[in-house]
Amino acid sequence: xxxxxxxxxxxxxxxxxxxxxxxxxxxxxxxxxxxxxxxxxxxxxxxxxxxxxxxxxxxxxxxxxxxxxxxxxxxxxxxxxxxxxxxxxxxxxxxxxxxxxxxxxxxxxxxxxxxxxxxxxxxxxxxxxxxxxxxxxxxxxxxxxxxxxxxxxxxxxxxxxxxxxxxxxxxxxxxxxxxxxxxxxxxxxxxxxxxxxxxxxxxxxxxxxxxxxxxxxxxxxxxxxxxxxxxxxxxxxxxxxxxxxxxxxxxxxxxxxxxxxxxxxxxxxxxxxxxxxxxxxxxxxxxxxxxxxxxxxxxxxxxxxxxxxxxxxxxxxxxxxxxxxxxxxxxxxxxxxxxxxxxxxxxxxxxxxxxxxxxxxxxxxxxxxxxxxxxxxxxxxxxxxxxxxxxxxxxxxxxxxxxxxxxxxxxxxxxxxxxxxxxxxxxxxxxxxxxxxxxxxxxxxxxxxx
Amino acid sequence: xxxxxxxxxxxxxxxxxxxxxxxxxxxxxxxxxxxxxxxxxxxxxxxxxxxxxxxxxxxxxxxxxxxxxxxxxxxxxxxxxxxxxxxxxxxxxxxxxxxxxxxxxxxxxxxxxxxxxxxxxxxxxxxxxxxxxxxxxxxxxxxxxxxxxxxxxxxxxxxxxxxxxxxxxxxxxxxxxxxxxxxxxxxxxxxxxxxxxxxxxx
Numbered sequence: 001x002x003x004x005x006x007x008x009x010x011x012x013x014x015x016x017x018x019x020x021x022x023x024x025x026x027x028x029x030x031x032x033x034x035x036x037x038x039x040x041x042x043x044x045x046x047x048x049x050x051x052x053x054x055x056x057x058x059x060x061x062x063x064x065x066x067x068x069x070x071x072x073x074x075x076x077x078x079x080x081x082x083x084x085x086x087x088x089x090x091x092x093x094x095x096x097x098x099x100x101x102x103x104x105x106x107x108x109x110x111x112x113x114x115x116x117x118x119x120x121x122x123x124x125x126x127x128x129x130x131x132x133x134x135x136x137x138x139x140x141x142x143x144x145x146x147x148x149x150x151x152x153x154x155x156x157x158x159x160x161x162x163x164x165x166x167x168x169x170x171x172x173x174x175x176x177x178x179x180x181x182x183x184x185x186x187x188x189x190x191x192x193x194x195x196x197x198x199x200x201x202x203x204x205x206x207x208x209x210x211x212x213x214x215x216x217x218x219x220x221x222x223x224x225x226x227x228x229x230x231x232x233x234x235x236x237x238x239x240x241x242x243x244x245x246x247x248x249x250x251x252x253x254x255x256x257x258x259x260x261x262x263x264x265x266x267x268x269x270x271x272x273x274x275x276x277x278x279x280x281x282x283x284x285x286x287x288x289x290x291x292x293x294x295x296x297x298x299x300x301x302x303x304x305x306x307x308x309x310x311x312x313x314x315x316x317x318x319x320x321x322x323x324x325x326x327x328x329x330x331x332x333x334x335x336x337x338x339x340x341x342x343x344x345x346x347x348x349x350x351x352x353x354x355x356x357x358x359x360x361x362x363x364x365x366x367x368x369x370x371x372x373x374x375x376x377x378x379x380x381x382x383x384x385x386x387x388x389x390x391x392x393x394x395x396x397x398x399x400x401x402x403x404x405x406x407x408x409x410x411x412x413x414x415x416x417x418x419x420x421x422x423x424x425x426x427x428x429x430x431x432x433x434x435x436x437x438x439x440x441x442x443x444x445x446x447x448x449x450x
Numbered sequence: 451x452x453x454x455x456x457x458x459x460x461x462x463x464x465x466x467x468x469x470x471x472x473x474x475x476x477x478x479x480x481x482x483x484x485x486x487x488x489x490x491x492x493x494x495x496x497x498x499x500x501x502x503x504x505x506x507x508x509x510x511x512x513x514x515x516x517x518x519x520x521x522x523x524x525x526x527x528x529x530x531x532x533x534x535x536x537x538x539x540x541x542x543x544x545x546x547x548x549x550x551x552x553x554x555x556x557x558x559x560x561x562x563x564x565x566x567x568x569x570x571x572x573x574x575x576x577x578x579x580x581x582x583x584x585x586x587x588x589x590x591x592x593x594x595x596x597x598x599x600x601x602x603x604x605x606x607x608x609x610x611x612x613x614x615x616x617x618x619x620x621x622x623x624x625x626x627x628x629x630x631x632x633x634x635x636x637x638x639x640x641x642x643x644x645x646x647x648x649x650x651x652x
Binding site: 219257260264270 | 545547548549551554557559568573574575576630649
């Protein structure tokens with residue numbers, strides 16, 4: 001599907017453009033103007049001559065240039081009329097932000113089907129209605145009323161909910177990861193979730209696809225598309241609304257056992273998707289998959305704290321992540337280094353002991369990463385009085401450069417004293433997690449199943 | 451609507467899904483003839499398609515291994531409705547089911563039977579149609595897989611036969627206009643896996 005008019009329009013008309021404080025239209029205008037670059041933005045509002053000091057047009061037909069994308073934020077009852085004008089203007093794409101359609105009941109659904117009738121006949125790509133809009137950091141497009149523009153990156157975040165996206169964008173603003181696309185598809189009256197999924201699968205800027213939704217309109221179509229796309233790109237999914245609602249009258253065992261939540265999970269698994277249980281896990285896993293390569297099962301853990309190492313071991317075990325046995329060469333190297341604490345663990349996890357300075361981390365990392373059947377590393381750092389976080393981070397970054405095919409995930413645990421080193425790690429695309437459990441979940445996604 | 455015993459048997463036979471030897475018998479003599487042909491032990495059941503748990507109303511009598519018990523059981527059940535006689539077979543009880551899901555269409559289910567399915571929900575699902583690899587995964591991902599593999603010296607059950615039933619049922623639910631189907635129990639041992647009871651909703 002050609003969605004260029006949606007993701008990289010040269011000319012955009014905002015219908016319902018306003019600078020009234022507290023309005024959706026104001027958010028749209030600000031976002032589109034702020035990130036306009038070479039893009040030409042036209043403001044349409046018959047009731048105002050100027051918005052943010054820019055001259056408005058009373059209707060889209062008054063614009064004498066061709067319009068690629070029309071973004072509509074007007075009351076539902078006049079959307080039909082506006083869309084009709086857009087069709088006459090021969091716009092290529094439309095985003096309807098306005099709510100008051102199928103989500104409110106039969107009257108809204110009727111209105112929605114009338115609007116769809118228009119756009120289908122005119123062969124116009126339609127996003128929405130009832131959505132946040134579309135953000136495409138790589139082309140500088142923010143056709144949404146989100147509070148911020150997200151960082152550019154390689155995650156495509158596609159969500160049924162718009163409000164969740166707003167918070168994700170805000171939360172990720174000071175992080176090192178970013179997005180190739182952020183969009184909420186709303187009622188998916190025109191372009192559907194499977195359409196977007198298929199598009200993201202082919203999009204060169206997207207490396208990882210992250211999904212949030214509560215329900216699917218056409219489960220089978222989603223399943224078929226997801227199964228294809230997941231062969232080439234990881235798809236991570238967070239499904240909301242898994243609580244069982246009132247049970248229908250039981251007619252068969254299969255009927256009573258096959259609750260919606262179970263079937264969704266089975267479908268995700270069968271289609272090769274990674275299902276996660278929280279928004280944090282969605283982002284944790286996305287970050288790992290964007291920054292690190294995948295590997296075979298069998299990893300090594302290095303820690304300067306016994307407790308943290310034990311927790312990490314437990315979580316890895318629960319998730320089926322195997323810890324590779326140290327071979328005699330690795331053991332010998334560490335023993336002979338003369339700098340390692342004599343009480344080091346001799347096993348995987350390698351406990352370099354709490355008073356470890358950076359040299360011990362370096363010895364352990366160098367020895368372990370060189371062992372052939374250690375396919376990736378989880379490196380834990382608890383914050384002791386003598387710990388050297390920045391030096392440790394640099395050693396890890398250096399090891400990563402030498403072994404680009406072995407994923408490294410870090411668990412630098414702490415706050416004030418640790419944060420500068422975490423920032424350094426993440427700037428160098430080493431994903432860090434504050435808790436070994438989060439790191440284990442992220443690592444699980446990095447391990448190939450077969 | 452729920453299919454009768456004969457209709458169910460016919461549909462399963464069409465898909466070559468192995469059903470235990472059994473027939474509706476209208477007289478004691480017919481029951482005796484069945485035993486003559488197939489031997490003891492046998493099970494008597496009432497054929498009331500609308501009842502989910504036949505055992506709850508005393509509609510299933512197991513371990514009938516002599517003439518005396520057969521007569522007693524016949525007298526008891528024939529008052530309640532049509533009587534079905536079946537060869538009693540041992541093994542691990544499993545449930546294999548399928549249904550049309552409103553979101554995803556045909557789906558298929560596998561699990562340990564009886565209380566394990568209901569109380570522990572130890573079942574796995576896939577969208578149908580499934581392939582051989584998916585059938586294998588369905589079997590191996592339930593918690594009770596250890597029991598199937600042979601626990602504490604028990605012989606392992608024939609997993610290939612179970613895979614086969616899954617594949618056949620997957621074919622059935624994909625092609626037929628039925629809503630839900632329970633094959634419950636499916637009895638499996640080291641040699642075979644056979645459907646003992648089926649409930650089919652159209």
